[in-house]
Amino acid sequence: MDFPTTAAAARLLQPELAARVITQDALPPIRVVAGADASTLRFDPTRTVHAAMVALDAETLTPLGEAGATRAGGLPYIPGLLGFREVPPLAEAFARLPARPDLILVDGHGLAHPRGLGVACLLGVTLDVPTIGVAKSLLVGSVEGALADTAGAEAPLVWKDQVIGAAMRTRRGANPIYVSIGHRISLRTALAWVRALGRGRRLPEPTRLAHEAATRVRLAARPAAG
DNA sequence: GCGACAG
């Protein structure tokens, strides 16, 4: 798939891409999971994005390998269009990954997006791989009811009378993370996997490691300025 | 028109 070069083109493409998202379980046995994230410079006129994916054993969470990719000249950060900025380099990193993941946890939202096409959805339909969106803050919607300050607590994330995801407190005393469907998975199954891939820290292991890997990719690409 | 706004 070729990606749009302008924000206007990206917006025009969103409806048909969103229509391709599969919101039910259509996954293989999960043996290898991966985390996906990107790192950028705070102010960067060249709009360079450093992406990384880390593969790990789904059961032991042992890292199996990682890959990175850097791309300049894409879209700037625009709320709602994040996927079009990060997926191109992420797809490149995916192609270089030494192990093929059966499921990918993406840093950012999936279906919890104004047009149902968060970065996790776009990566999923692009690669045709099951994905889950794991975000650290809200883009749209609000948490229904109270979220207990207990590890494991969950509450529905609702927007326009629709459940678009869930807030999950992965650690007592920490802000929740927001889980939503990316592609080829149900919300229930997604929540079960995020829980299973946690290590007592706020972020699940795949996403946490991917964040560190993406930072390393950025520093390695540009040691002087970052 | 105004405010909100993943990373």
Next chain:
DNA sequence: ATCTTGTCGC
């Protein structure tokens, strides 16, 4: 997203 030491709390 990134810039950063010390500090508060379990």
